[in-house]
Amino acid sequence: xxxxxxxxxxxxxxxxxxxxxxxxxxxxxxxxxxxxxxxxxxxxxxxxxxxxxxxxxxxxxxxxxxxxxxxxxxxxxxxxxxxxxxxxxxxxxxxxxxxxxxxxxxxxxxxxxxxxxxxxxxxxxxxxxxxxxxxxxxxxxxxxxxxxxxxxxxxxxxxxxxxxxxxxxxxxxxxxxxxxxxxxxxxxxxxxxxxxxxxxxxxxxxxxxxxxxxxxxxxxxxxxxxxxxxxxxxxxxxxxxxxxxxxxxxxxxxxxxxxxxxxxxxxxxxxxxxxxxxxxxxxxxxxxxxxxxxxxxxxxxxxxxxxxxxxxxxxxxxxxxxxxxxxxxxxxxxxxxxxxxxxxxxxxxxxxxxxxxxxxxxxxxxxxxxxxxxxxxxxxxxxxxxxxxxxxxxxxxxxxxxxxxxxxxxxxxxxxxxxxxxxxxxxxxxxxxxxxxxxxxxxxxxxxxxxxxxxxxxxxxxxxxxxxxxxxxxxxxxxxxxxxxxxxxxxxxxxxxxxxxxxxxxxxxxxxxxxxxxxxxxxxxxxxxxxxxx
Numbered sequence: 001x002x003x004x005x006x007x008x009x010x011x012x013x014x015x016x017x018x019x020x021x022x023x024x025x026x027x028x029x030x031x032x033x034x035x036x037x038x039x040x041x042x043x044x045x046x047x048x049x050x051x052x053x054x055x056x057x058x059x060x061x062x063x064x065x066x067x068x069x070x071x072x073x074x075x076x077x078x079x080x081x082x083x084x085x086x087x088x089x090x091x092x093x094x095x096x097x098x099x100x101x102x103x104x105x106x107x108x109x110x111x112x113x114x115x116x117x118x119x120x121x122x123x124x125x126x127x128x129x130x131x132x133x134x135x136x137x138x139x140x141x142x143x144x145x146x147x148x149x150x151x152x153x154x155x156x157x158x159x160x161x162x163x164x165x166x167x168x169x170x171x172x173x174x175x176x177x178x179x180x181x182x183x184x185x186x187x188x189x190x191x192x193x194x195x196x197x198x199x200x201x202x203x204x205x206x207x208x209x210x211x212x213x214x215x216x217x218x219x220x221x222x223x224x225x226x227x228x229x230x231x232x233x234x235x236x237x238x239x240x241x242x243x244x245x246x247x248x249x250x251x252x253x254x255x256x257x258x259x260x261x262x263x264x265x266x267x268x269x270x271x272x273x274x275x276x277x278x279x280x281x282x283x284x285x286x287x288x289x290x291x292x293x294x295x296x297x298x299x300x301x302x303x304x305x306x307x308x309x310x311x312x313x314x315x316x317x318x319x320x321x322x323x324x325x326x327x328x329x330x331x332x333x334x335x336x337x338x339x340x341x342x343x344x345x346x347x348x349x350x351x352x353x354x355x356x357x358x359x360x361x362x363x364x365x366x367x368x369x370x371x372x373x374x375x376x377x378x379x380x381x382x383x384x385x386x387x388x389x390x391x392x393x394x395x396x397x398x399x400x401x402x403x404x405x406x407x408x409x410x411x412x413x414x415x416x417x418x419x420x421x422x423x424x425x426x427x428x429x430x431x432x433x434x435x436x437x438x439x440x441x442x443x444x445x446x447x448x449x450x451x452x453x454x455x456x457x458x459x460x461x462x463x464x465x466x467x468x469x470x471x472x473x474x475x476x477x478x479x480x481x482x483x484x485x486x487x488x489x490x491x492x493x494x495x496x497x498x499x500x501x502x503x504x505x506x507x508x509x510x511x512x513x514x515x516x517x518x519x520x521x522x523x524x525x526x527x528x529x530x531x532x533x534x
Contacts, residue, residue: 006220010191011053014072018057019187019216020179021050027174028058029071037062037121038172040144040153042129044160045176048217051156052093052127058154059083059091059123079118090116092124096157097131105136109143112151122151129155130162137164144170161409178214185209187216188223192235197227200236207240210290245280247287255352256291259327260319264356271349281345285335288352292328296321327355333401394464396423402463410452410459416443417475430466432473437483444475503532 012018015025024043031037041058043051060073060080067073073080082088092108108124116122126132132140144153144167155171157163179187188205192198199205208226212219222244230239241248247255251270258266274284295316331351338347354361396419403411417436424431436444446452453473461468507530510516520526 006224007217013075018050020183021176024174032061032071039147040171042171042173043156046178047158048215049176051176055125055154055156062121063119090122094126096126096128100132100136102135102139105139116150125154127156130157130159137167141166179216181209184212184219196233198234204235204240245283247274247279247284252287252291259356262356264353267352267356275345282339296324399463403459413443413446416440425464429470429472430464434475435478437478447475506532
């Protein structure tokens with residue numbers, strides 16, 4: 001029999017086998033039990049958390065001829081087997097990414113009108129439904145609102161914010177959670193035991209769960225990849241790091257400790273060794289951030305729970321919480337742009353050295369080049385004075401940058417407005433007044449939606465480290481006259497102007513290039529048009 005990857009082999013066949021989505025499966029089972037089936041369902045959540053698996057399982061449970069007392073499908077009747085084999089006339093599953101045209105949807109709608117060949121219901125699952133074109137959505141709307149009594153639609157998407165409000169309002173919505181590390185770790189251990197696989201250290205299962213980032217499918221795919229490299233039924237830390245291009249635990253411990261103790265020479269040495277070993281740079285940056293995240297979140301009443309696992313002994317001596325937060329925040333921002341530069345490996349090295357020298361830089365006590373190699377080596381008999389860095393005040397632009405990472409859709413809408421008055425992050429309450437031009441009213445309406453407004457206040461409270469009750473967030477529209485009177489410009493307008501200026505500078509630079517000038521003379525002509533490429 002051909003090898004079957006773990007993600008497919010361990011796809012849930014009963015509601016109880018679904019990992020981390022009990023709130024969804026319980027509700028769906030109750031709907032079958034009470035015979036209260038909706039005509040349209042919307043499953044939302046990140047990739048690999050079980051949306052399509054539960055849609056298929058739900059469909060089998062609805063159509064099963066010998067349903068179990070707990071409302072699970074029997075899996076052996078002809079109806080269940082037909083769905084599993086893809087030969088059912090009454091169960092249709094399509095991919096919205098490859099069947100996204102209006103003609104595809106019209107064909108589906110025409111099929112909806114026919115009665116099921118067996119049983120009471122015909123079920124249509126549309127995966128990645130957000131990929132449908134606008135015209136396809138419009139063609140589907142009427143059928144979603146008033147489908148035939150025998151038709152049930154199950155829509156699945158990773159990007160619900162891309163769906164039309166008119167589609168969402170016609171569905172019962174179920175939001176799937178990212179699965180916790182603890183739950184994923186237990187799932188990996190359960191599968192390993194059933195498959196006869198051993199871990200040289202049980203913490204490897206936890207590491208696999210962390211790398212899965214809340215996705216069951218991603219976690220099992222990574223597990224498969226590691227098994228492929230190990231070649232045996234024993235998974236070691238070495239096979240894990242080699243298969244995934246990760247830095248080993250001991251190297252990471254030394255790297256993080258070097259950053260904390262202010263030893264750029266040690267940091268540079270370890271970093272270069274890792275790069276020479278072809279460690280994936282983005283994954284290395286993620287590991288560094290995750291390491292500091294663990295350190296920050298393992299401090300409970302001054303007890304360092306993970307000190308021996310994450311850091312070398314003494315690395316946290318004289319380090320303040322404010323300093324840890326500053327390091328983490330700075331690395332998040334700097335890594336973000338460093339990875340997009342022309343020489344990211346060199347830029348990241350400079351950033352890590354800069355963070356290691358943070359105390360001398362932030363206190364104005366800059367080191368001479370000859371002194372850098374001695375950093376972290378106080379002479380015998382001397383007293384080392386440690387000065388905690390001053391955490392820079394956070395700005396509105398800093399918040400927008402943070403929001404782009406945590407809620408890109410909200411950030412994109414918010415950037416069409418701008419602060420009406422400067423933020424005073426010291427005073428209480430923190431007053432945030434955002435104005436939108438009249439022609440940007442649609443973006444204000446989005447921000448003012450109840451759910452978006454509530455999430456935005458939570459993001460503000462998290463970023464500016466204050467209680468949500470101490471934040472006053474308000475929006476308003478500016479008329480054209482008010483906008484001119486206040487000389488008001490949104491961030492989008494400012495960014496557009498900057499882009500135009502940069503493009504014009506590039507054009508002028510090209511026009512003034514000596515070789516271009518020489519070519520104009522040679523051909524007795526002038527440059528008519530310059531096309532700039534990003």
